[in-house]
Amino acid sequence: MSLVEFHNVDKNYGAKKALSDINLKIERGHIYGLLGPNGSGKTTLIKLINDLLTPTSGEVLINGLKPGVESKKIISYLPERTYLNMNLRVEEVIAYFKDFYTDFDEDKAHKLLDKLKIDSKTKLKTLSKGTKEKVQLILVMSRKADLYILDEPIGGVDPASRDYILNTILENFNEGSSMIICTHLIADIERILDDVIFINDGKIVLNESAEEIRSVRKMTIDNLFREEFKC
Numbered sequence: 486m487s488l489v490e491f492h493n494v495d496k497n498y499g500a501k502k503a504l505s506d507i508n509l510k511i512e513r514g515h516i517y518g519l520l521g522p523n524g525s526g527k528t529t530l531i532k533l534i535n536d537l538l539t540p541t542s543g544e545v546l547i548n549g550l551k552p553g554v555e556s557k558k559i560i561s562y563l564p565e566r567t568y569l570n571m572n573l574r575v576e577e578v579i580a581y582f583k584d585f586y587t588d589f590d591e592d593k594a595h596k597l598l599d600k601l602k603i604d605s606k607t608k609l610k611t612l613s614k615g616t617k618e619k620v621q622l623i624l625v626m627s628r629k630a631d632l633y634i635l636d637e638p639i640g641g642v643d644p645a646s647r648d649y650i651l652n653t654i655l656e657n658f659n660e661g662s663s664m665i666i667c668t669h670l671i672a673d674i675e676r677i678l679d680d681v682i683f684i685n686d687g688k689i690v691l692n693e694s695a696e697e698i699r700s701v702r703k704m705t706i707d708n709l710f711r712e713e714f715k716c
Contacts, residue, residue, distance in 0.1 A: 490544075626654060638666065
């Protein structure tokens with residue numbers, strides 16, 4: 486059984502069709518790049534997995550079940566926009582996650598904070614945008630989840646920190662789990678991808694292993710993306 490399955494999924498917003506006839510499987514132990522231009526349907530697809538939206542037609546299954554309370558227990562989600570209370574201290578947010586998620590590893594969170602030299606007693610609102618994103622990533626990666634979904638995880642991080650962040654993702658990625666990374670910074674993340682999904686105008690236009698792109702097409706993922714979506 487695949488970890489995530491989409492069967493003939495459509496999603497409409499009124500007369501606008503955001504997703505059209507999506508058939509997709511997310512297998513265990515793989516890191517997927519979900520890539521496409523703005524407005525292509527990436528966020529809608531992610532929200533369907535997270536039970537933040539429901540399909541207009543078709544079916545989404547998470548570990549064989551429809552999205553809901555049980556599926557949320559095994560998904561660790563990093564949205565593009567922050568959802569944290571900026572008046573809290575970092576240590577208070579960690580305590581909140583520990584109480585809310587039974588799979589949250591508090592020790593791991595503090596170790597990652599120390600590695601990134603983030604003071605847990607600091608209030609979130611005093612941190613830079615990039616440091617806030619690092620804190621959110623630490624919270625997500627400190628859960629022992631079956632599926633990690635990261636929406637623009639390095640968008641606000643300076644280039645010098647990106648390799649460190651990617652290594653942090655890899656080192657804390659549970660064996661047997663899966664990950665979906667949605668980003669525009671393809672060249673920065675392509676080295677960690679196992680599979681690539683291109684989406685455009687609500688349709689999947691490519692679903693291929695990263696190795697096939699490199700060895701058969703003789704292209705980087707970034708170059709293939711630029712060729713596929715050139716203006």
